[in-house]
Amino acid sequence: MNTTSTLLLARVRAGRHLTWRALRLLALLLALTAGLSFQASALQGNDNCHDPSTIVKDGNKYWIFTTGTGIYAMYSTDLVTWQSGPRPVFAAGSYPSWIQSKVPGFTGDFWAPECVYRNGKFYLYYSVSTFGSNTSTIGLATNVTLDPANPNYQWVDQGEVISTTSSSASNAIDPAVVTDASGGLWMSYGSFFKGIGLIKLDGLTGKRSGTSFSWLAGNVAADGVTRNNSGSEAPYIVRNGSYYYLFINKGACCQGSSSTYYIQVGRSTSITGPYLDKNGVDLNKNGGTTLIATKGNYVGPGHVGLFQENGANYLTHHYYDSNQNGRARLSVGNMGWDAAAWPFITRDWLAAGRYTLANANSGLVWDAWGCTGVQGQAIAQGTSTPA
Structure with a gap:
């Protein structure tokens, strides 16, 4: 990298x-x-970033939402120079009241948001938890514009999507949304506590639809024994051709230059799996092909998102810069597909030619x-x- x-x-x-x-x-x-x-x-400007959402565009601005107090936002007009948004999604003291009943003692530090545009508005998913706990919840807020100067700008909280407790098998953090080949809407999520889960969403409300649930990664060990701590988190699914690709993180985040995060991938012909790596090993059984890992001062890459525009695949993630005391920063790579239909990341944005x-x-x-x-x-x- x-x-x-x-x-x-x-x-x-x-x-x-x-x-x-x-x-x-x-x-x-x-x-x-x-x-x-x-x-x-x-990158130029303020590229501080942890757990970036997928890039989403509104007008002539590209936006990313990240972990932070009230949900931090940053924007760019050229995908190179980034600036902090003028205000967080939720102002201090005005966090959705329902959160306290799900995560007692919450003080405003939202994690790993994800934003998608559909039905004429922006759907912003966010997670609330405390470090090392699976007493967590994923909520949803909507807005018709991302421009705070627009008179119609107003985040409307839609409430809970899914929650987990200390007795739950999964952990309701790190949401990511994908549309399947039939137009169905799904959300992957999860962290450490027995792995990555998948639920169906209602295409209009953006909230959970039904009770279906699938384990996608990290649920059992290679010997078939159910795990208590999978080490898998930050899922993101991309549909390309006849495959769904599941990107996950392994290792430890949030430790600056000591972080051991790395990004793996597997693929499936079904949105619900099984997802297999290049060697045919199920991601639910400790499989996973490593896509990006620590290199040089680029430590602990994690939390993939993919924005597509004009035929380009902008793959985003954060990393910890060991040259800057482990500061979390944004990175943007160019994702392509090899002859066997596996993703690869390149930093070459110019095709050969004159x-x-x-x-x-x-x-x-x-x-x-x-x-x-x-x-x-x-x-x-x-x-x-x-x-």
Whole structure:
């Protein structure tokens, strides 16, 4: 893993002109390869982030919701420079009152939100718990806009989706929502306490529909014995082709540079599983193919989300930066699919090919007219000549 995860040039295609935004990013990459001191490929602005939701877009802004007091929000207009939202989802002292009966002593630190857009509004799922406990609950709030300046901006809490107690087999945290091939809505969730679960949601209300439940990962040991502590959490399901792909986390989070989080994946032809890794081992029996793990100062990657736009697959996750005292930060990678239909993560946002860099306003292009190869010569700008 390297910081080119944030070079968002996936909209570019060979033979097409680059916009000034893409030109700026490419110029930064060129500067990096030239050995300049700044990190050209790093996200800009405030990229503090833990347990990021999937990116969701409203108007010209991309939003991510994360673990934090009242549910922290951050936004970007270019997927590179991020800023803190002007206010949390829930103001201090105005948290949904029903939460106290589910998680006594809750003080406002919401975990691992997930946001999806459907039915003309945004559905924001959030989890409430305390560290090391499965006395937890997942709630839902809705809003017709994510723009706090919009007069229609108002988060309306819809109440409980699912709760667990100390006697429950599962743990109601880390919600993630997926639509199946038939249009059905599902939510995966869970952490450590016997593994990852899946429930059906009502497509209109976004709340639980019926009592169906499926174990997806971490429920039993390799010898078939039910586990009490699975070590699996932060599930996320992606549908691609004829498969559903389940991303999960293993290891320990929330310990800064000492975190041991890593991301694994398995796949199934059914939304309810079984999910098998590349070796055919069930994720319910300690299977899992590792997709991203600690590398260099990028420690404990976790909590996958996938945003798709214009043919690009923006895979988000957090990591702990050991160069910054274990600060939790956002990373964005480019997810692709290999010949066997397994996902892979690349930091290369430019496909092979010949590119033209053009000013979107004047139409003038960059070229090497007059260059003799001497170091430091300027790149020329002029009228494009057809190849």
